[in-house]
Amino acid sequence: MFENILIYFVIIPLVMLAALGLCRNIKQIRAVAVVGSLGLIALSTVVLLQYLDMRSAIDAAIAAGTATEQPAMLFTNTWTWFAPLNIHLAVGVDGISIAMLMLSSIIVFAGSFASWTIKQPKEFFLWLILLSTGVFGFFISVDLFTMFMFYEVALIPMYLLIGVWGSGKKNYSAMKLTLMLMGGSAFLMLGLIGIYYHSAPEGGQLTWNLLEIVDNDAIPHGWQQFLFPMTFVGFGVLGAMFPFHTWSPDGHASAPTAVSMLHAGVLMKLGGYGCFRVAIYTMPQAAHELSWIFLILTGISVVYGAFCACVKTDLKYINAYSSVSHCGLVLFAILMLNETAMTGAIMQMLSHGLMTALFFALIGMIYGRTHTREITEMGGMMQIMPYLSVCYVIAGLASLGLPGLSGFVAEMTIFVGSFQAGMADFLAGHGSLRLVFTLVACCSIVITAVYILRVVGKLLFGPVHDDHHRSLTDATWWERVSTVSLIVCVAAIGCFPNFFSNLIKFTFDPAIFSVLGLK
């Protein structure tokens, strides 16, 4: 079991949990959190490097004629769990999962630093690490059952994290968030079990393994029509798809810093990743036929979230609505069923994960000092806490798509891909829905600029609004570590997008596209 490197993504958090149990003071807790998350970063880096090596080795083998094709996933391994139901603990990664794993480990790292001085640290980190166990487990799983299990493992600690360490109307928000997300997973569970029962042709061995399901390609058409919406909505709720996004503003607003970071940065990605990996991967025909419904919904999400963000005055609300908009773009792009757009979607997940985590980290730090998140009650922060303000500007610029930062490359990939898909549809006489919504989604770049600059202008620039704020201090070293690690990643994606794009793109299973006749 332990020879597979991926399993350590679960083991490390579990070891961290055990170590936390032994901790006696805050220093030890911090040490556990930092060492553990560093370990996760190291692990994901090792996996990345090995992955690239293996891919190129297989490429070479193909060239030499000793191999025929690239496997869809590497590091695959399965261990039987519930044999009668054919449930396995099946792991495997492709470029997308690796990207997500790296994202998660970085955000966990940054989140640990962002919650340096949290009260009740032991419990806090306990839940936080349990949450990340779920996240990592989700990304390495290729078995629908374990995937779903980890998915829910990741959801529930949110309740306590928000409820105990949150602020504002935390009880309401925590409950709403938990219930809505679990509501999504109710649909999801139905969809997944349905997939299981149609995963093999008549008489074949039913399976939960994604790769086998895709290989079998046995889900009858009628069932796809039913199961696709179930799974897509199920994951879509976590992806903040309109109209199931309302947990997001309240939830984020009430959550403590690190939780907002992890939730917006990683958990919401579970939604997008799941939509792609489960809904579309296994049921491409239905995805093709029914995508219009969800295209409309996600297309609305994109602009709707952005418009709503324009009028909010609470920093977290603004960012939460902005997340609705950006995550809407992820789902939107996935539904384009076009390689470029999907690549863009994954990049957008990375990008949004990082920058929104950065945003929430900064908001948390500002809130920790000023004890307000109302932009109307703040102003001129640039004079008071220049470091945080500059980081905020950088995050804002990333969010509004400044070239050189991650948002731009992701959005542009999405727009180019969606436009191609839309025009192809349009010219083939399949209606102009994709095209129209691509253009609508493009408009978000303007609206995003509006709300980002509005915040930056009101919060950071201008005269100091409240003289009490003048005595506040700038970032501490741990806050700097947290933000710098995120900024570096944002810039790395923005400056060297091709590396990430290739990493992601390489692993798309061409089978999907050939089914759809799209490639």
Added chain:
Amino acid sequence: MDSVGSIILFVIVALSIVVFSILAVTTRKILRAATYLLFTLFATAVVYFMLDYQFLGAVQIAVYAGGIVVLFVFAILLTSHPGHNSEKLASKRRVLGLIASLAMLFIAGGSLLARCGALSVTKPDVATPDMNQIGTAMMGVGEGQYLLPFEAISVLLLACIIGGIVVARKR
């Protein structure tokens, strides 16, 4: 073709069952209710006799009429206050009770009527089990023999005795 006598007897018994049942549940005086219950039970025993189940009829009289009703009477005397022995019924409850019991009558009776073909049989002229057979059945383990229930109910009765004592005991 039944004899007129048996028809008359049946009518009387049936009527008394019906009438005393109704009286038992409508009378205001609780002691009277117990009395009417006794009459009903007697009438039921008569039915058992009519159906040639003498043993059953005897048990009915002995256990039910003799045992249970006496128990009731004791309980009534234990729990009743002088002059407090009549009760008033809320009309709403009565309507609800009537609805439920009429619905029960309608549905259960209807479902029986739906099988009226099979049920329209006269009493077959076969011998009913005598005491000997009953005794064997109670002690046997074969098909149609009831040793297991017999033993089981003994456990149940034991438990009920224990339970009854514990509950009724003052401390």
Added chain:
Amino acid sequence: MSPVIPVIILALPLFMFIFLGLCGSKMKHPVAGFLGTLGLGVVMVLSYYTAFTYFFSGAPEFISAAGERLQCVMFDQTWLQFTDTLYISLGFFLDPISAMMLVVITTVSFMVHLYSLGYMRDHHGVYEIGFQRFYAFLSLFTFSMLGLVVATNIFQMYIFWELVGVSSYLLIGFYYRKPSAVSASKKAFIVTRFADLGFLIGILILSFYTGTFDFTLLTSAPVEGMSGVYHVDINTAEGILSTFTSHPAPVFMGASVLTWALVLIFMGGMGKSAMMPLHIWLPDAMEGPTPVSALIHAATMVVAGVYLVARLFPLFLMEESALVIVTVVGALTAFYAAVVACTQIDIKRVLAFSTISQIAFMMVALGVARPEHHESLGYMASMFHLFTHAMFKALLFLGAGALIHAIGSNDYTAMHGLRKHMPITHWTFLIGCLAIAGIIPFSGFFSKDEILSACGSYSTLVYIWMSLVAGLTAFYMFRLYYLIFWWKEHEIPAGHHAPHDQPWTMSLPLIILAAISCVAGFIPFGKLVSWNGEPYDFMAHFDWGVASVSLAVAVAAIALATVMYRKENALPAKFKNALPNLWKWAHLRFYWDELYMFITHKIIFNGVCRALAWFDRHIIDGTMDAFAAITHKASDVIKPMQSGQVQMYTWLYVIGALLLGGITILCLM
């Protein structure tokens, strides 16, 4: 030529930005300023070397044997691959206009760097807060602008297009403590962002049909025998036209798809170049430090739109209607801006409107350029005017900066009669005014004259219209000049120094730019820059008729200005009272800002955003909450079931059992 120098040209400013951005605050002010200036100086030298090599070395990759100037891709690195054919690369594209722009950008930028060393400190020598940041941003801007002009593909251009937008945002908002600066910077960014939306969609359309972003594949053909070397080829553009027309849906809403694409791309240009109706941000952008206005909002960034159209000129030639739109937009903007400029009080605003007007001139010149009229004289004229305008407008702005620095106010009402106190500023400013007014032999005369003759050969109407605008230009510039430097000087309050000329760091750039404005007109521009690379002998086409008319118009306008504003008199007031509404409308810029405020605030913000936010909180979220409320309500409704009454329990029990049976029976029947 090795690609090392181009790489350094791009990398050095970027490095300076990162270096100054990260370490600047730890440095002393002068060190940061000096490092920035030094870096830019090196870039300037390298750019000069590159441009000089391009134009004059005669190397085969730069000029063909027939004397045709070629386009050379110095390097091209894939940056982001979308599909097999569609990819963004970052490269360095050398052709006549990009070489010319290299010179313009680095020159003006260097002047501004130098100038700012003096400008960004007060009279006591104390540096502005954020001085280092200022230099970092200047470097960022220079990097972005250079990247923009040397883009090998339209997406690279878009990338740097965004970057200059952000640099502009940061620099306009440099005085971030001032709410007006903050809102101006926001406005600038959002308006241009809106335009960029059009640009982006245009790119998407174009790239979908053509399958490429590369300029070389859109407008040029490779030169045989050399890799990375191309020449402008109208056949390529025609091929693209036929790609568009042969697609199943060549027409969309009455215009061809190519027109749509080009117009949308031009929309991006309109935003950056402040063409009507997207011009509103530029006047406000004057909230930035004056050197920034000189660099970004006069000389370089705002001409990016012109540059964009010029870059895609062969494609624009394919669609007459697109060029007509360019012409019309340019002509209207030119006139509008000129009229408004006549009424402004803030000297930077006057210059800003003048900039809009002059850029519109360039747009018109491109719009009227046709190969059949003087070998597309307009194209060359536009580029020429871009060049000369950059120099004299930078000069004017820097001069204005010197004035503002001396007086501490932007209003000419606070100035008056400064010619004695500030002779260097006065003379250089005068040269700038003469140049922009088009007085021979200053540079503006030549470039404007070429534009007018290009208009003339295209259409008489445009010619007359643009001549009128040229006259207005001369009028408002000299109005400004007289109001600043003549009139009766103000009393100097006790304890204050009289205004005086600035230190050499500020004066030297003025003098250099003035010198260039004097002589630039004599550069044989047609030999260097033309739409298809073939040298063009301007003098052979020189139309003395046009030249003399324009000169006469300019002189007349100057004379009128002299009469009205030479010294304080009643004429302006009379004029104003004669046409009160016109004056008021012009002064308030024809209420464009109010219109925008109405649309953005009243309609979009209040009407859409607030409505949506309300909808979200109350309808969508309300629905979700309603689920919870309904559940609670349902719980209340069924509460009586659990009444505590055994008889009711059993009643329900019986009814339940009977219903269970009854309904099943009914269903079975």
Added chain:
Amino acid sequence: MDYAQFLAMKQEIALLVVFLIVFLYDLFMPERSRRALPAVSAVLMLIVTAAGFFCDYFGVSAPTEAFAGMYATSPVIATIKNILNIGMVIVLIQSAKWANSEGMVMRRGEFYELILVTLFGMYLMISARHFLVFVIGLECASLPLAAMVAFDKSRYESHEAAIKYILTAVFSSAIFLMGLSFVYGLAGSLYFDNIYMALMGHNTKMLVVALAFVIAGIGFKLSLVPFHLWTADTYQGAPTSVTAYLSVISKGATAFAFLTVLAQAFGLFYSQVWEWMLYALIILTITVGNLFAIRQRNMKRFLAFSSISQAGYIMLGIIAYNALGVAAMMFYILVYIFSNLAAFGVIGAIENATGRVSMDDYNGLYKTNPRLAFTMMLAMFSLAGIPPFAGFFSKFFIFTGALQAASPAMYVLVLIALINTIVSLYYYLLVVKAMFIKDDECVIAPFRSACSERIGMWIAVAGIIFLGLVSPIYDSLIAIAQSSELSSFFLK
């Protein structure tokens, strides 16, 4: 006369032996050693349980019948009895403190005797293949419970609960017997197998009515809506140990017996009649149970409604009507026993220490009694079906079993059930919220719970954590279910 047939009833006999030992121990031992009665009974039950697991009950490896088909046992039946035994052990352990408390000493022995007899009744219900045995088992499992509910003599609620319970119980048994008499009238026999054969071809209204009454009668014990109304009052009033016992053991046993009756006596009418009856009942049960649970403040009452809706989920295993469903149901019952007993363990500990049972009393519990709060939280999460706790697995498997049928109606049913899990999550989280998030002036002071209570909770917590993750448990259940005699009914 072959009295050796009694030897087929190994589990029952083992239980009766335990009963006898307890009885005699209580009768003849001096008062001081009688304090050890809880421990004695728990150890004895533990031995019985262990024997069940490790000795396979001396060979119940194949279906066996006795008394001419009146009684049956088989691996699946033996397993479900074992599962009940486990729960019983925990209940016995947890009840020790209460049983030895001041007011209970007088009735301590009777408590253990009665509880063992009720378990015996449940055994009979499960093993019965004749309705007479079934009825006796049913009564045996309900009547002594009424006495147990009334055990808390010092509390008025206990008596009210008892009278409500016994009146409803007797009433429901009357209805049940009415239905049974109809069945008898149709089939002429009370043997399940004979009924199954005799009813072939019949599909009369009488049968439907009879089935409705039978379902109502058993539904009473399972607390299916609308036959559930006694549940909350009784749970609230009864002593906590009895409530725990009622909510898990009684329910689990009845659920399985229900399946046996439906499959073996009325299996022919699955798709025509009782599938739809159960369909309606499940929806009602889950929904109404949840709706009432939302508004409860008393923890025991709260868990009563929670257990009502849990019963609905258990019924999904019956309506699935396949081996997966049976396995899932057994697993569900097992997990449910552990989760609910963990919750009742905490409630009992707190009640014994402070006498407080309101959810508001739990505010801020985590600050003072973190371990209790944690145990409670695990129980709540497990009941709500949150991974990685066992409840998640049991829910998932029971849905998987239900959906094997693949009929649209089943998908709708499962969807409704799933949506209800959200509601249930809401109220389970309310408890978590009270303990972890809320704060109060009069927080329950820190206290140390009795050793027995701690052992009980530790066992329950271990079960919550490991039952799901350790797959062989479920694997073996499914193997047993697939090989069981019930499987032959599913195929028909």
Added chain:
Amino acid sequence: MEITALYYLVPSLIMFCCGLYGFLTRRNMIAMLISLELMLNGVDLNFVIFNRFLFPGQMEGMIFTLFGIALAAAETALAIAIIINIFRWVNNIDIRELNQMKF
């Protein structure tokens, strides 16, 4: 005229329904128990009738009735014990006043 099973079933059913009515309406708990006895008695009668008329060859119904009587006795005894207990507490056996626990 012949007296068929159906005729016999009529009084038994009415007895059952009367018991039901009484159980649902009487306030006195003992009266409720009396009604319950009526119901159980009706059921017993049913068994016997079915046995005698339809399946005369065997005696399952009769035996069932026999056991049923025993069960009824046990139930009644226990119920009365509890009722007496209640009476000791509240000095009253009105079922409607036993509603402290509700909702």
